[in-house]
Amino acid sequence: MxxxxxxxxxxxxxxxxxxxxxxxxxxxxxxxxxxxxxxxxxxxxxxxxxxxxxxxxxxxxxxxxxxxxxxxxxxxxxxxxxxxxxxxxxxxxxxxxxxxxxxxxxxxxxxxxxxxxxxxxxxxxxxxxxxxxxxxxxxxxxxxxxxxxxxxxxxxxxxxxxxxxxxxxxxxxxxxxxxxxxxxxxxxxxxxxxxxxxxxxRYNSPNTIGENRVAISDYTTSYAYIDNIACSENMYLCTYITHTYIGDLEIWLGWKDESSPTYTETKIWDHQGDGTDNLALCINAVGFQNIHDWRLRVTDSYGGDQGYIEEFYDLVG
The missing domain is CATH 1.10.575.10 (P1 Nuclease)
Known part of the structure; x- marks a missing residue:
């Protein structure tokens, strides 16, 4: 079982x-x-x-x-x-x-x-x-x-x-x-x-635990972090975002070695979805056995619609 x-x-x-x-x-x-x-x-x-x-x-x-x-x-x-x-x-x-x-x-x-x-x-x-x-x-x-x-x-x-x-x-x-x-x-x-x-x-970002959530405002960039966590050769990095027009959003998933001050990033969302409400994403991360620090970066490129990063978490396989 x-x-x-x-x-x-x-x-x-x-x-x-x-x-x-x-x-x-x-x-x-x-x-x-x-x-x-x-x-x-x-x-x-x-x-x-x-x-x-x-x-x-x-x-x-x-x-x-x-x-x-x-x-x-x-x-x-x-x-x-x-x-x-x-x-x-x-x-x-x-x-x-x-x-x-x-x-x-x-x-x-x-x-x-x-x-x-x-x-x-x-x-x-x-x-x-x-x-x-x-x-x-x-x-x-x-x-x-x-x-x-x-x-x-x-x-x-x-x-x-x-x-x-x-x-x-x-x-x-x-x-x-x-x-x-x-x-x-x-x-x-x-x-x-x-x-x-x-x-x-499961490792939840402190930015989105409990009553916490990160605001996504017009023409601004918002962040959520998961630091100092366990890692495996297979992980899922997941986020849930509430927003009234997800086509406004660009989203990057970033990671860094503990010795590095900067994040390497990959874009995981690029204005798709048009006027659809809300967005759930899970990214399979393979081969990151030595990465303990992650970042979610969300940019709202247009005006008129706003939202929140409700969840950002990692599942360690």
Missing amino acids: SIIAADCLNFVTDEHTTTLGDYSGWADLNRDRPPLSGLILNRHSWVFDEPGVPGFDNYGPDSCEYFEFQARTKMNQYDVDGAYVDIGKGLHYIEDLGCPFHTSVLNGQAHHLAYEEWVSSYWSELESALWVDRYYRIEDPSDASEYLAWYSHQKLARICDIMNTPNWESTPALTQEMVTITRDLLRETAMMNMGMIDYVT
């Missing part, structure tokens, strides 16, 4: 996509190495409607957050390879919390293994649900993980009802309902997986 999430995001390199897959099973293979102090075993649950077992349950979201924080720390230290290792470890908890049986201590646990075996047997009908074109923008990994657990828990009772029905797998209506429920769970899990990768790998 983590490999498909990386493929859907496009900017993740083949090497780092493989890393995500290699480490997505780490938590199961290292039960004796829980990431959080006080844990007895490496556990992957968030239990609703029951108290859980102290030292065992309700640590899935915090464990996911631990690895996301570790990954971001490594990213900020320019250790992109190490960051993707920790992202892979953290995604395991997302994938488990997307399974309703990880949200209960007792309810339906007799079906836990049987459900996972059924999912495996029906994978050819289920897998396409993972190929999504949107994902969650995550601000707090633990809160996001808890939300996914809550979402999947809503499906638990119905899954158990179906599996308690004799010969349910030979009943087309029940089988199709199970497919529909499971595809919904997989889709939510996929969007959360992609969001977690985005959380670690």
